[in-house]
Structures are given as structure tokens and as C-alpha cells.
Amino acid sequence: MDQHYSYEEVLSASERFAWRVEDLIGGERRLDFSKLFLPDSLARTEALDFLDPEERRIVNQIRGLGYLYTFGLVEEFILPFVLDHVRSRLNEDDARVRAFLSFASEEAKHIQLFRRFREEFENGFGSPCGLIGPPDAIARAVLSHHPLAVSLAILHIEWMTQRHFLDSVEDDQALDPQFKSLLRHHWMEEIRHAKLDTLMAEAIAASCSEKERDEAVDGYLDIGGFLDAGLAQQVELDLASFTRATGRRLSEAEREAYLATQRQAVRWTYIGSGMSHPNLLGTADRLCPGARAKLEAIVPTFC
Ligand SMILES: [Fe+2]
Numbered sequence: 399m400d401q402h403y404s405y406e407e408v409l410s411a412s413e414r415f416a417w418r419v420e421d422l423i424g425g426e427r428r429l430d431f432s433k434l435f436l437p438d439s440l441a442r443t444e445a446l447d448f449l450d451p452e453e454r455r456i457v458n459q460i461r462g463l464g465y466l467y468t469f470g471l472v473e474e475f476i477l478p479f480v481l482d483h484v485r486s487r488l489n490e491d492d493a494r495v496r497a498f499l500s501f502a503s504e505e506a507k508h509i510q511l512f513r514r515f516r517e518e519f520e521n522g523f524g525s526p527c528g529l530i531g532p533p534d535a536i537a538r539a540v541l542s543h544h545p546l547a548v549s550l551a552i553l554h555i556e557w558m559t560q561r562h563f564l565d566s567v568e569d570d571q572a573l574d575p576q577f578k579s580l581l582r583h584h585w586m587e588e589i590r591h592a593k594l595d596t597l598m599a600e601a602i603a604a605s606c607s608e609k610e611r612d613e614a615v616d617g618y619l620d621i622g623g624f625l626d627a628g629l630a631q632q633v634e635l636d637l638a639s640f641t642r643a644t645g646r647r648l649s650e651a652e653r654e655a656y657l658a659t660q661r662q663a664v665r666w667t668y669i670g671s672g673m674s675h676p677n678l679l680g681t682a683d684r685l686c687p688g689a690r691a692k693l694e695a696i697v698p699t700f701c
């Protein structure tokens with residue numbers, strides 16, 4: 399074991415540091431559309447040098463909408479998965495049951511927060527933006543994989559959230575304070591999820607055969623491939639949203655450059671930054687021997 403987390407510790411933190419949706423969004427707390435929403439390490443809009451600064455800011459904001467929408471999407475499969483996991487052993491450990499129920503409750507709260515955010519975005523942005531979905535179809539496809547593979551995908555998402563906030567959001571003073579506040583509050587709760595998901599993956603792996611452990615990494619990569627295909631569609635939708643918002647028609651070469659840059663930007667944002675996280679690699683390799691080498695060989699495609 400290279401990580402030691404306990405249900406008691408996570409439960410205690412979730413009781414001490416909780417926030418309410420209504421304290422974060424609505425009323426005076428408005429998005430400022432004159433500002434950037436995402437750091438450029440995730441948005442990569444500075445590379446679109448054929449756009450002027452205002453156009454790049456609009457692409458950045460469209461990516462900001464997609465960012466929180468994508469979290470809402472994945473939370474729609476995390477929530478039932480966590481509930482199924484806790485339900486299988488309700489009588490063994492009170493702290494475990496309560497910690498997983500608070501995990502599920504926080505994800506339900508995040509889904510609600512990100513829906514509210516989407517309404518505010520759509521009201522303030524000025525033109526409609528396309529989004530992939532529907533969430534329940536995506537959730538069904540992901541949950542059809544082996545539970546160990548799903549738990550690795552969820553662990554990837556939780557560590558990825560930590561990395562984004564700490565590496566590039568926290569110290570970026572150019573971002574809209576309201577958007578940044580949503581990211582900060584989400585990050586605060588996701589650290590507990592990362593710990594619980596580590597415990598969840600360990601518990602699932604303990605009841606798996608060697609063959610199931612071997613295959614779980616391929617299942618995790620299948621889920622990644624499925625999400626990657628959805629994200630490629632989102633990039634096309636984002637370009638259509640940009641064209642609607644600005645009226646700017648890109649030349650064929652500009653369009654190709656936009657799609658290639660943004661395709662790689664979303665690959666890093668949602669796949670590479672999670673797959674290469676040391677804690678994801680550490681847990682995956684401990685539970686599924688050989689996982690690290692396999693994942694490290696694939697990561698460069700998503701950077
Ligand atoms: Fe969340």
C-alpha cells in the first residue's frame with residue numbers, strides 16, 4: 399500500500415467542510431463574460447493565433463461551459479456506481495457507509511451546481527451552445543464495463559480535478575472570480591472522493607481474480623476511448639457554437655487548425671492529465687500489475 403486513507407478521516411472532513419449550492423451561485427454571484435474562464439494550459443486558446451483576443455476569450459468561455467458540463471456528465475455515472483458499491487455491504491462498517499453516502503450526496507450536489515451554472519451561462523453568453531449527451535446514455539455505456547475498470551476511470555477523474563486546480567487554476571489571476579469559485583469549491587470536495595475512490599477500487603480488486611485485474615486496465619482504456627470519441631464531437635460542437643456567437647467564418651486551414659488544437663487540448667484536459675497522475679498510476683499498478691507501463695506508453699497520445 400502506498401496510500402493510507404480511512405473512512406473516518408474522510409467522513410470527518412466532509413462534515414467539517416461542506417458548502418451549499420445556494421451559497422455559491424445566483425443573486426450577486428454572476429459570471430463575468432469579460433474574463434477568461436479556464437487557464438490556458440487546459441483551454442489552449444492562445445495557440446489559435448488567427449483569432450483576435452476577444453474571439454479567443456469566447457472560445458475559452460465555450461470550453462469553460464464544456465468543462466463543468468463534462469463534470470456533470472461523469473458525475474451522472476459516478477453517483478449510481480457509488481450507491482451500488484455502498485449498498486452491497488450496509489451492515490459492516492458505519493463510517494464506511496456514511497463516508498460513501500456523503501460522497502454520493504456531494505456528487506448529486508455537484509450535478510445540481512453545474513446545472514445551475516449551465517443556466518446562468520446560457521442566459522449570459524448570448525447564443526446557444528451545443529453539448530454532447532444525453533447523460534444517461536453515456537452513463538449506461540460506461541457502467542456496462544467491469545466495476546474495477548469503472549472504479550479506475552472514476553479515480554482518474556477525481557485526481558485529474560485535483561491536478562487541474564492545483565497546477566493551473568489556483569494561481570491564475572486572469573480568471574473570472576465566480577467561475578474560479580465554482581472550481582475551487584468542487585476541488586475541495588473532490589479530494590475526499592479521490593481518497594474514497596482509492597478505497598473503493600482496493601475493495602473491488604480484493605474480490606477479483608487475477609484475470610479480472612489484468613482485464614480491468616483494458617476496460618479502463620475502453621472507457622477512456624469512449625469518452626475521447628464523445629469529446630471529439632464536443633470540439634466540433636464548440637466550433638459551431640463559436641461561429642454562432644461571433645459570426646466569424648474560418649477558412650478551411652483555420653478550421654483545421656482550430657479542430658486539431660482543440661482536439662488535443664480536450665485530450666490533455668480530460669484524458670492525459672488524469673491518466674498520467676502519479677496517484678492514479680500508483681493505485682492502478684498496485685491493483686493491476688503492469689498497469690503503469692501500459693498506461694505510460696499510451697499517455698503521450700493525450701498530452
Ligand atoms: Fe464532483
Ligand SMILES: [Fe+2]
Pocket residue numbers: 476505556587588591
Ligand atoms: Fe467526485
